[in-house]
Amino acid sequence: MTKSSNSDNRQILLQTALSLFARRGFSSVGVQEIVTAAGLSKPTLYHYFGHKQGLLSAILATYSPAFLARLERAADYQGDLIASLEQVAAAYFESAQAEPDFFYLMLSMNYLPAEHETEPLIQPFRLQLQNLLETLFIQAVPQHGNLRGHEVFLASSLTGSLNHQALALLKRDVARTGVSFSGQEIHQLVKHYMYGIYVL
Amino acid sequence: MTKSSNSDNRQILLQTALSLFARRGFSSVGVQEIVTAAGLSKPTLYHYFGHKQGLLSAILATYSPAFLARLERAADYQGDLIASLEQVAAAYFESAQAEPDFFYLMLSMNYLPAEHETEPLIQPFRLQLQNLLETLFIQAVPQHGNLRGHEVFLASSLTGSLNHQALALLKRDVARTGVSFSGQEIHQLVKHYMYGIYVL
DNA sequence: TTCATTCTATACCGATTGGTATAGAATGGC
DNA sequence: GCCATTCTATACCAATCGGTATAGAATGAA
Numbered sequence: 001m002t003k004s005s006n007s008d009n010r011q012i013l014l015q016t017a018l019s020l021f022a023r024r025g026f027s028s029v030g031v032q033e034i035v036t037a038a039g040l041s042k043p044t045l046y047h048y049f050g051h052k053q054g055l056l057s058a059i060l061a062t063y064s065p066a067f068l069a070r071l072e073r074a075a076d077y078q079g080d081l082i083a084s085l086e087q088v089a090a091a092y093f094e095s096a097q098a099e100p101d102f103f104y105l106m107l108s109m110n111y112l113p114a115e116h117e118t119e120p121l122i123q124p125f126r127l128q129l130q131n132l133l134e135t136l137f138i139q140a141v142p143q144h145g146n147l148r149g150h151e152v153f154l155a156s157s158l159t160g161s162l163n164h165q166a167l168a169l170l171k172r173d174v175a176r177t178g179v180s181f182s183g184q185e186i187h188q189l190v191k192h193y194m195y196g197i198y199v200l
Numbered sequence: 201m202t203k204s205s206n207s208d209n210r211q212i213l214l215q216t217a218l219s220l221f222a223r224r225g226f227s228s229v230g231v232q233e234i235v236t237a238a239g240l241s242k243p244t245l246y247h248y249f250g251h252k253q254g255l256l257s258a259i260l261a262t263y264s265p266a267f268l269a270r271l272e273r274a275a276d277y278q279g280d281l282i283a284s285l286e287q288v289a290a291a292y293f294e295s296a297q298a299e300p301d302f303f304y305l306m307l308s309m310n311y312l313p314a315e316h317e318t319e320p321l322i323q324p325f326r327l328q329l330q331n332l333l334e335t336l337f338i339q340a341v342p343q344h345g346n347l348r349g350h351e352v353f354l355a356s357s358l359t360g361s362l363n364h365q366a367l368a369l370l371k372r373d374v375a376r377t378g379v380s381f382s383g384q385e386i387h388q389l390v391k392h393y394m395y396g397i398y399v400l
Numbered sequence: 401t402t403c404a405t406t407c408t409a410t411a412c413c414g415a416t417t418g419g420t421a422t423a424g425a426a427t428g429g430c
Numbered sequence: 431g432c433c434a435t436t437c438t439a440t441a442c443c444a445a446t447c448g449g450t451a452t453a454g455a456a457t458g459a460a
Contacts, residue, residue, distance in 0.1 A: 023315045027227035042407050111311035115223045150400045157361045165362025196396040200350045241439050
């Protein structure tokens, strides 16, 4: 190599595309629109990402590791399931707050049709998240024997609640600068999840 | 009027479009692909639906009333919240089973970005569903005073759980002829929703 | 300096996008 | 029969789609 990589433009393209995809969806945003918004040209984009899907793939590769790592730390089980769940919920909402565009993109991709062109890209992410939560519940089985055999259901149900709650908050706060997730919502969600409706 | 309407082709186009939208998403399916799959031509489609969005709008107008009416009947509160919730969950899954394409389309549209071109079409549907469930919880307040003030959260959380559970089942059973939702999943979901994890 | 390599833009490609102008076929009212 | 209306197809529209051929600018290694 004789020329050091000028990855500034790569970053600009990545951010611009993320913003547009998160707001209007992958399929509805054209490559020309991305490069125009970024103040660059198509060959630059294709130099760094190869094709349109590669751009989305790079977005996932850039943001999802930190997201999943943070959740994995939060899901660390130390004998207190409630504490772990509250940490997971907090990490989930805080990640959404830290990278709202990425979070929104993940959220929408997660519910896309099975034969959608982006499904192969989101599937590993979904599986990792599901595994992460299942592992937490499996670890909690010794203290909570009644969980046994329900790990898949519990992980799926928790993800659904977190997603839908986050969606409502994102749509509600769409006009503000930052999305705010109060600790109250976290406690409410976890308490309801653990004890049902009678503790609300 | 001098010629009675031949709405067969209208129905064919509606069904074909529904099937394609449910499988690959609204934005990824072109008008030409729809009419080719239906064995018709573009002017026929534009005669009945005006534009591409009108086609999606007609799909919603055709299927959502029955879906919501069925849920409304199921959500009828007779003093037993558990019974109502089980009826709602059963109605939700049975509707998904009865019209899997429509259900999948609703599900994916529900989590699309706020500025997606189809958001105005799905918003009324989402609000009606949310209202329907909130009303149920409000009616249950006299018997369950601790619910008061949490109706919005509970309706949102329930929807999220139902959606994510339905998604998992749909993806799991994607290859089979019909999607099967066992009564076991319904009981599990409602019991967990009411009493938390300790009854599983 | 020379040269290989990286990066970027102009201009273009064929294919497809949503949508339509035109005209003809079908059909019911009269 | 005749006419109005509904429905449908061929052929077309400008615009955009994802992607690229070509060439030049920039830069580091030698």
